[in-house]
Amino acid sequence: MEKKLPSLLGGVMIIAGGTVGAGMLANPISTSGVWFVGSILILLYTWFCMMSSGLMLLEANLHYPTGASFDTIVKDLLGKGWNALNGLSLAFVLYILTYAYITSGGGITEGFLNQLLSSSESAVEIGRASGSLLFTVVLATFVWFSTKAVDRFSTVLLAGMVISFVLSIGGLVSSVNPTILFDTAAPAETQYLPYAIAALPVCLVSFGFHQNVPSLVKYYNRNAAKVVKSAVIGTLIALFIYILWQLAIQGNLSRAAFGPVIAKGGDIAALLDALSASVQTDYVGLVLKFFAYMAIASSFLGVTLGLFDYIADLFNFDDSALGRTKTTLVTFLPPLFLSLEYPYGFVIAIGFAGLAATIWAAIVPALLAKACRSKFPQREYTVFGGNFMIYFVIFFGVLNIVAQLAAQFGCLPEFKG
Numbered sequence: 001m002e003k004k005l006p007s008l009l010g011g012v013m014i015i016a017g018g019t020v021g022a023g024m025l026a027n028p029i030s031t032s033g034v035w036f037v038g039s040i041l042i043l044l045y046t047w048f049c050m051m052s053s054g055l056m057l058l059e060a061n062l063h064y065p066t067g068a069s070f071d072t073i074v075k076d077l078l079g080k081g082w083n084a085l086n087g088l089s090l091a092f093v094l095y096i097l098t099y100a101y102i103t104s105g106g107g108i109t110e111g112f113l114n115q116l117l118s119s120s121e122s123a124v125e126i127g128r129a130s131g132s133l134l135f136t137v138v139l140a141t142f143v144w145f146s147t148k149a150v151d152r153f154s155t156v157l158l159a160g161m162v163i164s165f166v167l168s169i170g171g172l173v174s175s176v177n178p179t180i181l182f183d184t185a186a187p188a189e190t191q192y193l194p195y196a197i198a199a200l201p202v203c204l205v206s207f208g209f210h211q212n213v214p215s216l217v218k219y220y221n222r223n224a225a226k227v228v229k230s231a232v233i234g235t236l237i238a239l240f241i242y243i244l245w246q247l248a249i250q251g252n253l254s255r256a257a258f259g260p261v262i263a264k265g266g267d268i269a270a271l272l273d274a275l276s277a278s279v280q281t282d283y284v285g286l287v288l289k290f291f292a293y294m295a296i297a298s299s300f301l302g303v304t305l306g307l308f309d310y311i312a313d314l315f316n317f318d319d320s321a322l323g324r325t326k327t328t329l330v331t332f333l334p335p336l337f338l339s340l341e342y343p344y345g346f347v348i349a350i351g352f353a354g355l356a357a358t359i360w361a362a363i364v365p366a367l368l369a370k371a372c373r374s375k376f377p378q379r380e381y382t383v384f385g386g387n388f389m390i391y392f393v394i395f396f397g398v399l400n401i402v403a404q405l406a407a408q409f410g411c412l413p414e415f416k417g
């Protein structure tokens with residue numbers, strides 16, 4: 001008798017949960033130059049390409065035994081060189097995201113503690129470094145303790161995120177101001193289009209979920225139709241949430257008000273403070289801060305758990321208390337030091353994560369699909385659109401790389417608010 005497969009809902013939640021994360025916090029800032037209408041088009045384009053590349057990964061994955069890792073598949077289909085590049089870009093994304101989460105989580109921790117410890121007579125300033133340190137130590141302890149501890153805590157965070165998102169977004173969406181949203185009060189010569197390209201790599205990060213594809217193949221016992229449906233619906237849910245988020249932020253905070261936030265490297269605490277100042281109710285600003293905080297913490301746990309396992313494997317650290325301590329130090333110390341040295345780098349770091357994620361989450365999956373179509377005559381599942389889609393996704397990947405490099409070398413116009 002065949003075992004019953006888990007319901008579709010489970011897979012949709014795995015994909016939606018893996019996709020939605022702190023990456024979305026950077027979207028309104030990185031798209032402040034093109035503003036709302038342009039940002040929706042960029043999100044749609046990015047969603048379509050990232051969803052398709054996820055399906056290409058699935059196509060390649062199905063030619064290998066269940067549980068086969070990225071490493072096995074890339075080595076077999078594309079060779080050692082690509083595999084090394086793939087592994088490096090993956091590790092880089094995990095490290096740089098950890099740094100981004102520490103800077104932003106540290107900033108919010110600092111703000112909360114300053115508020116909590118200060119009285120009307122004496123203002124307490126614990127400083128950014130203490131905020132980052134505290135944020136990292138508390139969360140890293142969960143990771144050090146066990147995967148199960150991370151799992152439990154993530155579930156609590158996820159529930160908190162859903163509640164606070166609904167509470168704050170409701171208020172913000174109802175107070176959207178069309179003059180701000182469509183920037184109708186801006187002078188006629190205002191330019192938007194030149195800022196479109198720079199937003200791409202940041203949006204790409206917010207649609208990254210590809211590390212979950214192999215687990216889903218296992219979860220549904222190689223039933224391709226279920227995995228496809230989960231990936232499409234799960235990423236559509238993410239798209240819907242991101243559009244609501246754009247509406248809430250860019251409908252309340254004017255384009256010009258992004259200047260000071262950008263000057264602080266797109267610091268999330270700075271964004272939330274600016275927003276609190278422009279919406280009337282204190283309560284919305286506060287709930288939103290909680291939302292952002294939990295989004296950062298849950299992404300932090302997800303990403304660092306992946307990094308932890310990767311490092312333990314790479315250095316052969318065992319699972320004893322001492323082994324786990326070594327792994328914890330190698331996982332968390334480099335990004336922690338970087339964040340103490342450069343505390344305002346959230347959006348810049350997300351952009352770099354986009355550059356590296358382009359390799360393993362867009363270009364490599366397309367190349368894998370292409371290679372497996374010529375290597376294996378038999379096919380269980382083929383992504384729609386034939387070779388055209390392969391080139392479409394590769395073009396998207398190359399465009400993202402060019403965008404990030406051009407921004408790096410100062411060849412793109414920079415929006416400063």
Ligand SMILES: N[C@@H](Cc1ccccc1)C(=O)O
Binds near residue numbers: 021093210
């Ligand atoms: N999408 C995740 C980050 C991520 C990027 C790439 C791969 C996996 C995860 C976020 O928004 O936080």
